[in-house]
Amino acid sequence: MPLELHENTATLTGVVTVDEVEQLAAWLRVTQKAKVNLRRCNHLHTGAFQAMLRFQPKVTAAPADAFLATQVLPLLGGSSGVNRQGSEPP
Template sequence: MPLELNETTATLSGVVTVDEVEPLAAWLRITDKPKVNLRRCNHLHTGALQALLLFQPRITSSPTDAFLATQVLPLLRGSSGGPVLPESEPP
């Protein structure tokens, strides 16, 4: 089961598809201080990603999937993860 919802923690595992987006978003909407465990997640539908970005739950466990860990997790933790651009010099 890709989505397990408990009182304060959601566990996403395996392939999270479009079918899990609405239950996840509804749970995030009604849960006070939600936490999300991504440890066993290896694919996240963009709708689920958008819900996580919108509601900004606390991520309690990082995904072991390399792409999710390096490219998606920084977005969920509030960092663009992109290169640091040098400041422009004053004229």
């Protein structure tokens, strides 16, 4: 399952497709102080990326995927709050 939504944390895993965009955007819209774990995400549909740009959730774990980590994560503001190992700083 590419999208696991909990009270204030979402975990994106594997390939996040257009099928998950609406659910992710709706969750981001209603979740205060939303956090997103991208550690196991290796493809993010542009719609999901746009939803994250719009709602600015805190990225708690950097993606292991090199492209997402170097090209996408900095655009999400995740490069400042996530260390190289993909976990929150102490």
